[in-house]
Amino acid sequence: xxxxxxxxxxxxxxxxxxxxxxxxxxIRKLKEDTSLGVLVAVYRIRDLxxxxxxxxxxxxxxxxxxxxxxxxxxxxxxxxxxxxxxxQQKKYKRLMxxxxxxxxxxxxxxxxxxxxxxxxxxxxxxxxxxxxxEMKFKVCESEKAAREHFxxxxxxxxxxxxYSGAVLEQSYED
Numbered sequence: 021x022x023x024x025x026x027x028x029x030x031x032x033x034x035x036x037x038x039x040x041x042x043x044x045x046x047i048r049k050l051k052e053d054t055s056l057g058v059l060v061a062v063y064r065i066r067d068l069x070x071x072x073x074x075x076x077x078x079x080x081x082x083x084x085x086x087x088x089x090x091x092x093x094x095x096x097x098x099x100x101x102x103x104x105x106x107x108q109q110k111k112y113k114r115l116m117x118x119x120x121x122x123x124x125x126x127x128x129x130x131x132x133x134x135x136x137x138x139x140x141x142x143x144x145x146x147x148x149x150x151x152x153x154e155m156k157f158k159v160c161e162s163e164k165a166a167r168e169h170f171x172x173x174x175x176x177x178x179x180x181x182x183y184s185g186a187v188l189e190q191s192y193e194d
Contacts, residue, residue, distance in 0.1 A: 051086045051105075058150050059109045061102050062142040063116050064182040066135070067127035068098040074120060075157070081115050082155040089152050092179070093159045094166045097186035099142075101178055103150050117141060142182045151175050 037045065068075060068091070075091075078100060082089060087104035102112055116139055123136040151173045160166035163183065170179040 047086075054103075054105055054150070057146045057148060058103045059106055059144070060147050061109055061113060061144045062178045062182055063100040063102075063139055064142050064185055065098040065100065065122065065139045066129075066137050066186075067125075069093055069095075071125060071137075074122075074125075077115065077120055079155050079157070081112060085111055087112060087155065088150050089155050090169075090173075091155070091157045092166050092169060093157060094163070094183075095161075096163075097183060099166075099179060099182040101152065101175070102155075103147070103152060109144070113141065113144075140185065142185055143178070 068078070078091060082102055085104060085108045087102045087108050089100070089102040091101075092099045100116070102109070104112070120139070122139045125137040126134040127137045129135050158166075158169050160169060166183075167176060167179050170176045
């Protein structure tokens, strides 16, 4: 019995991956094949300007999951666009909608009243290819600048959907 146990453990140790192989396997599993199409998700956050820890989570998790995209910081609404495979999107969606507690922070709305912060999934779908490079933050002072940023990447409709939802949300609160 001891001989069989020893043979079993030796066989397991012979199959065991080295540290380099383990890290390569982990990266290979996270980097998904997006040659046939890329899943895209667009999130709208009420305000992300003064929240360093939440900005860090948004950016770092996207980079750890090897996702591309951008975060546009605009006074009325912040837009997060992420591109990646299905597993990556599933993990990132869980982060944005469940793990980060947006409502813990109070932010000022257009009227100056304090309201809880929020994050909403605006759109989720598939595109033929990636439109953005590495995850970057872009501060836009005007709506025109934000729209131009998305137009430059050929995805102006992401801004249209997110911003129109923010305007409607503000009108419902009034």
